[in-house]
Amino acid sequence: MPRPAHLLAAGLLPLLACSLAPDGAVAQGAASSGAPGPGAPSGARTPGPRPAGPAAPDPAFEAARAAFEARPEAERRAVQDALVWAGSYNSVVTGTFGRRTYEAIGAWQAKDAGKDAKAGAAGTGILDEPARAALLAAGEAARRAARFTVAADPATGLVIGIPERLLPKRSRLPAGSRWQSPDGRITLDTRAFAPGTADLDALFAQSAAATPERKVTYTLKRPDFTVVTGETPSGKFYIRDAAGPAGLRGFSLSYDKASARDMDRLVIAIANSFVPFPGDAPTAAPARPAAAAPPPPGPPVGEAATGTGLAVGPRRIVAVLPAACPGPQAGGAPARILRRDEATGLTLLDAATAAGTAPALAPASRPGESALVLAAGADGPTVTPGDIAPGGVLAPLQPGAAGAPVLDRSGRLLGLVARLPAQPRLVAGVLPPLTHPLVGSDALTGFLGADAPTAPAGESAPLSAGAIAGRFAGTVVGVRCGG
Structure with a gap:
């Protein structure tokens, strides 16, 4: 199995x-x-x-992409952030255009077309100047209404956004800070551990532990950060931790299901604002490649290969391997190369398959x-x-x-x-x-x-x-x- x-x-x-x-x-x-x-x-x-x-491109999508990408990166990110606050976008704010941004703009246009003439043509995915200004204003109004403030947490050193209208109560924890709603139904905790005092794997195991009353709905585990989300009979939770030279830093957010309509959107905004180690100089976000031809898809000759193969039949695994691949293995067992395409690097292996x-x-x-x-x-x-x-x-x-x-x-x-x-x-x-x-x-x-x-x-x-x-x-x- x-x-x-x-x-x-x-x-x-x-x-x-x-x-x-x-x-x-x-x-x-x-x-x-x-x-x-x-x-x-x-x-x-x-x-x-x-x-x-x-495949033939979608003219409407490509037109929307061209209009979006003509803007500077900072403006593209601002539009996505405003879409988050408008409740139309539920992904990462990167400034990169894709189907989610296209559909989010269209959804906002359709939702606001009837009540705001500045929303632009409903469902086109293209924001003209009045529509873009209206969206940014709507996003800023929602942010202000939540009193969303992004700042460093003195107790941990991380940076995070706090919806202060919903979480006005603040207190100090042994390893971080706590923000809470007046009725205690929404809680945001931060935490930090000095190098050598905590283990990311142990924190992940603790966060991902399921019980009859605690259902884990999603886990993400990487060498340098982890994410766990889940539900209890009455609420939801989101936990994120990150490892770096300064130790471990993270936050957890829990809220009752009655507040989910507002909090599901705010979780996205909070997660997008989270910077565990703000002293690290971030690399610029990757730009979309120019129209020049991409490099050939096959791996370069001599490149060390550790990758993934796909079993397409009994004792048949297809993979993408470099031209020089001595002693191939699949699943830790010896494999034999049956044939290879030099242009793409596609390689068919004879090896044990599940x-x-x-x-x-x-x-x-x-x-x-x-x-x-x-x-x-x-x-x-x-x-x-x-x-x-x-x-x-x-x-x-x-x-x-x-x-x-x-x-x-x-x-x-x-x-x-x-x-x-x-x-x-x-x-x-x-x-x-x-x-x-x-x-x-x-x-x-x-x-x-x-x-x-x-x-x-x-x-x-x-x-x-x-x-x-x-x-x-x-x-x-x-x-x-x-x-």
Whole structure:
């Protein structure tokens, strides 16, 4: 039995555990190459289908993207922050445009069109100057109404936003500070531990402990930060901790379900404001790549490979490996290379596989489409939300996700992650979404031939992230060279 998959969304707001999250986006394939299928004569090559080319872009979406990205980054972030306060946006404020931002602008326009002529054309996703000003004003009004103040907590050194109207009571805790509502039904605690006095793994285990009266709905665990969300019979909670040279710092927020209408939005604003180690100079947020051609999707020759493979059948694992891959292993056991495509790095391995059904190949992906990346992690499979757009997949991926399958919301295979940086790039202690090239479904179909998993005709119903993880977690396996 494979270990349960942890639903990961680095930097996203795990309060919304069932949604597929960060905004901005990317993906598409490489050229397909013919490959022999099982039972074909030696040297025979089964011609793969010609790539259909990128899917036709959505003109409305692309027009909205162009209008949004023409703005400076600070203005783009301000719009997303205002959408959070307007209750239309439930993701990370990055200044990057994607399907979530597009839909949030459209939702705000539709909601406000009837009562505010400045909202702009309802549902277009494009903000003209009067509409942008109206949105920013609405966001600022909501922020002021909550008396939301972002400041350093003297007791811990972290920076966090406090809705002071709801949490006027403040007191000191042994390891931090507490803000509370007058009736005690909403509580925000901060905490800090000096280096060597607490362990992130132990804090995570404590936070993620479930009881009959305490249901954990989401967990995220990385070497430098953790997130846990859950529910009790009467309330909800959100816990986040981060590790750095200065020790451990974090916060927890608990509130009763009667206040959920206001607090669910405020959790997003508070999480977006949280900076555990403000003394660290943050790296600028990644910019969208220019129109120049992206690097070839195959990994560079000689690159050390530790990544993810996808079992597509009994003793058949497809991965993306460098040209020089001595002693390949899959799941810690020796593997044998059956064939390899030099253009994409796609490699078919003969190795032991667990029982399970591989995800079927999807039609061509669409820009702005939500996706999940299912990777092999040290503690079991991990699931990271991302978005699709021309060029790759935008998601906060760790280096071990190279070769990981990228799935649509119906659990169909859009492609494999083609390459990753050697080291994760952190912004304020959090792994940001970055663009990673994709080996697309056309290339996979051509390479795998008869080994390619297929799906029955017709539309597939959308699935939750948990359902997708549970269905396909057993098909991913860690792969490495130099075994």
